[in-house]
Amino acid sequence: MAKILMKGNEAIAEAAIRSGCRLYFAYPITPQSELIEYMARMMPKVNGTFLQAESEVSAINMVYGAAGCGKRVMTSSSSPGISLKAEGISYIAGAQLPCVIINVQRGGPGLGDIQPAQGDYFQATKGGGHGDYRLIVLAPSSVQEFADMASEAFDLADKYRTPVMILADGMLGQMMEPVEFKPTLTDEEIEKLGEQHTSWCIHPNQDGDLKHHHEINSLEIDPLVLEQHVINLYKKYAEIEKNEQRHEEYNISDDNEILCVAWGTASRVVKSAINELKAQGKSIGMIRPINVWPYPYEAVAKAIGPKVKKVYVFELNTGQMLDDVKIAVEGKVPVKFWGKVGGVVFTPAEIKEKLEECFKE
Amino acid sequence: MEKIAYRPESLTNTPFTYCPGCMHGVAHRLIAEAIDEQGLINVMAGVAPVGCSVFAYKFFNFDMAQAAHGRAPAVATGMKRARPNMHVFTYQGDGDLAAIGTAEIVHAANRGEHISVFFVNNAIYGMTGGQMAPTTLPNMKTTTSPYGRDTDDIGFPIRVCELLDTLVAPYYIERVSLLSTPDILKAKKAVSKAIQYNKEGRGFTFIEFVSTCPTNWGLDPVKSREWAKENMLPFFKPGIFRDKGEGAE
Numbered sequence: 001m002a003k004i005l006m007k008g009n010e011a012i013a014e015a016a017i018r019s020g021c022r023l024y025f026a027y028p029i030t031p032q033s034e035l036i037e038y039m040a041r042m043m044p045k046v047n048g049t050f051l052q053a054e055s056e057v058s059a060i061n062m063v064y065g066a067a068g069c070g071k072r073v074m075t076s077s078s079s080p081g082i083s084l085k086a087e088g089i090s091y092i093a094g095a096q097l098p099c100v101i102i103n104v105q106r107g108g109p110g111l112g113d114i115q116p117a118q119g120d121y122f123q124a125t126k127g128g129g130h131g132d133y134r135l136i137v138l139a140p141s142s143v144q145e146f147a148d149m150a151s152e153a154f155d156l157a158d159k160y161r162t163p164v165m166i167l168a169d170g171m172l173g174q175m176m177e178p179v180e181f182k183p184t185l186t187d188e189e190i191e192k193l194g195e196q197h198t199s200w201c202i203h204p205n206q207d208g209d210l211k212h213h214h215e216i217n218s219l220e221i222d223p224l225v226l227e228q229h230v231i232n233l234y235k236k237y238a239e240i241e242k243n244e245q246r247h248e249e250y251n252i253s254d255d256n257e258i259l260c261v262a263w264g265t266a267s268r269v270v271k272s273a274i275n276e277l278k279a280q281g282k283s284i285g286m287i288r289p290i291n292v293w294p295y296p297y298e299a300v301a302k303a304i305g306p307k308v309k310k311v312y313v314f315e316l317n318t319g320q321m322l323d324d325v326k327i328a329v330e331g332k333v334p335v336k337f338w339g340k341v342g343g344v345v346f347t348p349a350e351i352k353e354k355l356e357e358c359f360k361e
Numbered sequence: 362m363e364k365i366a367y368r369p370e371s372l373t374n375t376p377f378t379y380c381p382g383c384m385h386g387v388a389h390r391l392i393a394e395a396i397d398e399q400g401l402i403n404v405m406a407g408v409a410p411v412g413c414s415v416f417a418y419k420f421f422n423f424d425m426a427q428a429a430h431g432r433a434p435a436v437a438t439g440m441k442r443a444r445p446n447m448h449v450f451t452y453q454g455d456g457d458l459a460a461i462g463t464a465e466i467v468h469a470a471n472r473g474e475h476i477s478v479f480f481v482n483n484a485i486y487g488m489t490g491g492q493m494a495p496t497t498l499p500n501m502k503t504t505t506s507p508y509g510r511d512t513d514d515i516g517f518p519i520r521v522c523e524l525l526d527t528l529v530a531p532y533y534i535e536r537v538s539l540l541s542t543p544d545i546l547k548a549k550k551a552v553s554k555a556i557q558y559n560k561e562g563r564g565f566t567f568i569e570f571v572s573t574c575p576t577n578w579g580l581d582p583v584k585s586r587e588w589a590k591e592n593m594l595p596f597f598k599p600g601i602f603r604d605k606g607e608g609a610e
Contacts, residue, residue: 023439049442049443051438051442053435053468054464054465054467054468057432057464057465058464058465058468059435061428061435061436061439061465062435062438062439062442064426064429064432064435064436064439065408065426065437065438065439065440065442066439066440066442066443067439068426068436068440068443069439069440069443069444070443071443073439073443087429091429095427202406202425202440202444202447203447204403204404204444204446204447205402205423211402212424213373213422213424213425214424215418215419215424215425215427216418216424216425216426216427217418217425217427218427219415
């Protein structure tokens with residue numbers, strides 16, 4: 001298939017439809033408007049449901065209802081809207097429902113601004129809503145990867161019956177890059193995928209079926225029952241941690257003197273700086289977590305080569321993934337951090353300057 | 362021997378957890394009977410709220426979802442859109458529907474969402490222990506209006522049927538009372554009509570039940586009904602607000 005030049009917001013919407021998403025509920029917010037608008041245009045063409053909800057809160061609860069019926073369903077928003085969805089995400093995690101949530105992050109806190117930022121890392125990877133749960137969080141760094149993550153996210157959601165978030169940002173949402181889409185699922189394939197949920201989801205009794213009574217629910221009023229439920233969730237999350245860590249290694253070698261760690265949009269800028277320094281004969285590697293939950297702790301630890309004097313974390317926040325890097329590094333080498341905030345994105349020259357200073361230290 | 366009293370198939374065998382004299386059991390039964398009578402048990406799905414009827418998902422004998430507080434109409438919307446061949450209803454109390462879930466009910470009604478909503482109004486929060494509801498009457502004492510509802514301070518009770526009746530899309534809106542046997546028989550007719558319209562895919566149907574809360578009102582069940590007749594019915598007048606099916610046959 002030929003590559004198409006597309007905005008990230010449109011590419012993820014198209015990829016979701018191709019991955020079998022036939023229900024989409026959302027509320028308008030910048031900088032993800034192209035996503036909701038694309039869905040409004042395209043969903044009717046595949047006999048899908050597009051519904052502009054009255055609020056983010058309603059949208060995520062519509063997702064809860066549709067996911068409870070075992071269908072591939074998605075919502076999208078940007079930072080302030082994700083906060084509003086947090087309640088529903090907690091319920092979806094508790095009720096163990098599969099769904100995909102897109103966060104095209106913008107500057108915060110509060111209303112913040114509408115420029116790219118990475119300030120929702122804690123919210124996405126450490127909970128976000130109330131209670132003891134995790135989200136699988138995928139963090140793309142290009143429009144192509146953003147689009148590829150649609151089918152991965154739906155597959156993971158189905159496999160583990162858990163909400164999956166794709167944590168992008170305003171840069172990835174707004175920027176245009178060439179995209180090549182994976183093969184489109186047919187209606188029969190989508191129907192078949194839904195069958196894996198028959199044992200628990202809301203669906204009609206067929207003639208001759210044993211009558212079922214399925215409950216989509218996150219309430220367990222008996223503490224001993226809830227305890228077991230949370231333990232079961234924890235076991236599921238442990239399984240996900242074992243199976244689903246993903247990262248990219250860039251220029252990693254035993255000669256590295258500095259190991260950079262960056263994710264999403266920030267990692268692209270760091271790569272450019274590394275390329276420039278490499279041309280000057282300096283040896284720097286980078287680890288880019290692709291899934292930020294589960295976090296690739298071991299991969300980060302392993303990437304610290306024998307000559308690495310410092311680990312340098314770059315983010316578009318005040319240091320959030322930094323905590324996970326410190327957990328991975330276990331104090332073996334100093335960990336430095338530099339970030340830009342408020343929707344301001346650092347340049348390769350700025351990163352290069354920071355790394356040059358680090359070489360001199 | 363002819364069986365003249367039986368448990369509807371649309372109710373499970375799980376015993377209700379409601380207080381003595383509570384009308385939730387009656388409302389549940391009316392809905393279950395209507396579903397049985399119209400042969401919908403295999404294609405029915407309901408949404409339970411947060412409130413005293415939070416465990417409704419255990420009581421109705423078909424697939425059920427339990428929703429976050431106030432969000433039942435949104436959850437039902439997602440279910441109906443995902444499974445258009447099923448028939449979906451929500452069951453909600455006054456705090457759930459008329460306070461925290463005001464946006465969800467208004468917009469589900471405004472979309473003409475093809476669901477039925479059963480709204481139980483007893484002018485108080487029951488499960489959390491008798492706090493003021495959006496439907497608490499003027500001067501009525503609750504644990505959070507201990508000196509009586511002061512309308513200058515906190516406004517007047519919300520009449521939900523009247524509010525929804527300002528919208529264009531809803532198909533059927535009726536308020537009924539559960540305060541006497543004749544009223545319950547009338548309520549059954551309204552419930553049956555809502556379920557029938559739902560079955561026929563007519564649009565959004567809404568039934569409000571004027572009910573009681575003996576426990577939190579501090580009255581016995583009989584006195585509760587008398588109090589409600591004297592105080593609630595004048596403010597929450599029973600009647601059909603909207604019936605687009607009337608005369609449309």
